[in-house]
Amino acid sequence: MKITRIEKTAAFQNVHLVEAKQIYDTENATVIHMSLQPGQSLKKHTTPVDVFFYILEGKGTVEIGEEKQEVQKDALVESPKGIPHLLRNSGESVFRFLVVKLPKQK
Numbered sequence: 001m002k003i004t005r006i007e008k009t010a011a012f013q014n015v016h017l018v019e020a021k022q023i024y025d026t027e028n029a030t031v032i033h034m035s036l037q038p039g040q041s042l043k044k045h046t047t048p049v050d051v052f053f054y055i056l057e058g059k060g061t062v063e064i065g066e067e068k069q070e071v072q073k074d075a076l077v078e079s080p081k082g083i084p085h086l087l088r089n090s091g092e093s094v095f096r097f098l099v100v101k102l103p104k105q106k
Contacts, residue, residue, distance in 0.1 A: 006033050016042045025104075032099040034087075036060065040095075041088035046081070047101065053077045054098040059091035 009021040018040055024031035036042075036058075044063070053062065055075045062069055062077050064085040071077060079085045089095035 009033070015045075018042065028103055030101045030104050032101075034097055034099060036087065036089035036095040038089050038092055038094075042086045044084050044086045046084050047079070048081055049101050049103055050081050051079045051099055051101050053079065053087065054100065056096040056098065058089065058093050058095035060095040060097070061088045061090045062086075063088075 004023045006021060006023060009023055011019050011021050014020045019035040021033045022030065023033050033056075034042075053071075053076070055071050055073055055077075057073055059070065059072045062071050062085070064077070064079050065083045069077075070090065087095070087097065
C-alpha cells in the first residue's frame, strides 16, 4: 500500500507561482494538490487533456471559457481540454483543491 501525505510532499515550481504538489502520477492520470492564499489566482490557461477540480477547502471562483461560478468545499468542476480556465481564491482563508488530469498530459 502506498500512502502519500500532502504535508510531506515537496511543492514544485509552476507557471502560476502558487503552491502545487504532485501527489499522484501514473501513465494514466496525474493529481496535483494546489493551495491558493486569499487573492491568489492561477493564470488563465488551457490544457491538452480534460481535467476536473475537486474543492477540498475554502471558497473560490472558477472560470471556464465565458462561464464564472463561485465554488466551495466538496464541489467537483469539469474543465474540457482546450478551453481557457482559471481558479481564484475569492475567500478570506486558504482555497485548496485537487487538479485531476485524465488521461495524463503528455
